[in-house]
Amino acid sequence: MSEKTGRVFSGARPTGRQHLGNYLGAVRNYVDLQDDYDCIYCIVDIHALTTLSETGKLREWTYEMALDWLAAGIDPERGTILFVQSHVPQVTELHTILSMATPLGWLTRLPTFKEKVRQQPDNVNYGLVGYPVLMAADITLYKATVVPVGVDQAAHLEFTREIVRRFNNHFGEVLIEPQAKHTDFPKVLGIDGEQKMSKSLDNHIEIAATPEEIQQRVMQMVTDPQRQYRSDPGRPEVCNVFSLQKFFSADQAERIEQECRAADIGCVDCKRLFARNLADYFAPFRERRAALAAEPDRVWEILADGAQRATAIATAVMAEVREAVGLPPRR
Ligand code: SF4
Incomplete structure (x- = not known):
């Protein structure tokens, strides 16, 4: 494909407008990876069906997420493929074939499965059990060599690697065992300073927020929490505002840290500064987003083009897989 050092695949569920946690934990990394890899990024709408009881917003969330990703710098003109999972139906075919090579006990023993059963006891559907197999199909259908993972996702990728090894042992070296590329940004907490930033907890800050919304x-x-009065020295190491300042106000972080410890700056002023820096950081992003949003068909066209390019890879891989497992050739 090019002189780059490998092919990256990553997918995320359509969750609509992205927040700082999505940006720092994934999107920013997706953008950077384009320098060194051929990148395939997928909005995994089929995965979303396993846990959603209401699916009415899926289209809107897919569109809004694609809009954010594109405006953030995911760039099909640099060769990146951005597409929607269900637009390349071969993934469901590979999922079925891989499921034959996956012992059921592997799936039901997974802590993530047990957690989902606990979270949605009234909706323990078949798709939920097979979720990791569908994930393996996502990755292997495009012969990805590298998958970016956070610390808490490493086990998922290891599972894919196990399925690949088992499949290849049985049917020959057809699928590629992907390597993990660890991302280093720690968990981003929400505005409550306690829980992971999440749209469902309403503790998030959207990257497309206006400066006024950011400020609010x-x-x-x-x-x-121990700093009750303006004259109390602060502890930046336990302050969530500071942990984000370090990224979005990097050139001022040292000064803020000193001023906080010496009680030379109050939290209100510190937050105002952070809000301004955050709004400035995302100003070019907001501009690109507004330009793209002015022609909504453009986003769907980009996704359709991505699906077409992804299909070309998937079709070739499925021909190899079908032959390897002995399915009769299609004429
Ligand atoms: S001054 Fe800033 S860094 Fe210090 S506790 Fe307040 S908000 Fe956090």
Whole structure:
């Protein structure tokens, strides 16, 4: 495909407008990976069906997420393929074939499965059990060599590697065992300073938020709980505002840290500064987003083009897989 060092695949469920946690944990990394890899990024709408009882927003969330990703710098003109999982139906065919090579006990023993059963006891569907197999199909259908993973996702990728080894042992070296590329950004906490930033917990800050919305959310952020008065010295190491300042106000972080410890800056002023820096950081992003949003068909066209390019890879891989497992050739 090119002189790059491998092929990256990553997918995320359609969750609509992205927040700082999505950006720092994934999107920013997706953008950077384009320098060194051929990248395939997928909005995994079929995966979303395993846990959603209401699916009415899936289209809107897919569109909004694609819009954010594109405006953030995921760039099909650099060769990146951006597409929607269900637009390349071969993934369901590979999922079925891989499921034959996956012992059921592997799946039901997974801590993630047990957790989902606990979370949605009234909706323990078959798709939920097979979720990791579908994930393996996502990755292997495009012969990805590298998958970016956070610390908490490493086990998922290891599962894919196990399925690949088992499949290849049985049918020959057809599928590629992907390598993990670990991402280093720690968990991003929400404005409550306690739980992981999440849209469902409404503790998030959207990257497409206006400067006014950013200011409003930032002013609600929990800081050092022991700092009750302006004259109390602060502890930046336990303050969520500071942990984000370090990224979005990197050139001022040292000064803020000193001023906080010496009680030379109050939390209100510190938050105002952070809100301004955050709004400035995303200003070019907001501009690109607005330009793209002005022609909504453009986003769907990009996704359709991505699906077409992904299909070309998937069709070739499925021909190899079908032959390897002995299915009769299609004429
Ligand atoms: S001054 Fe800033 S870094 Fe210090 S506790 Fe307040 S918000 Fe956090």
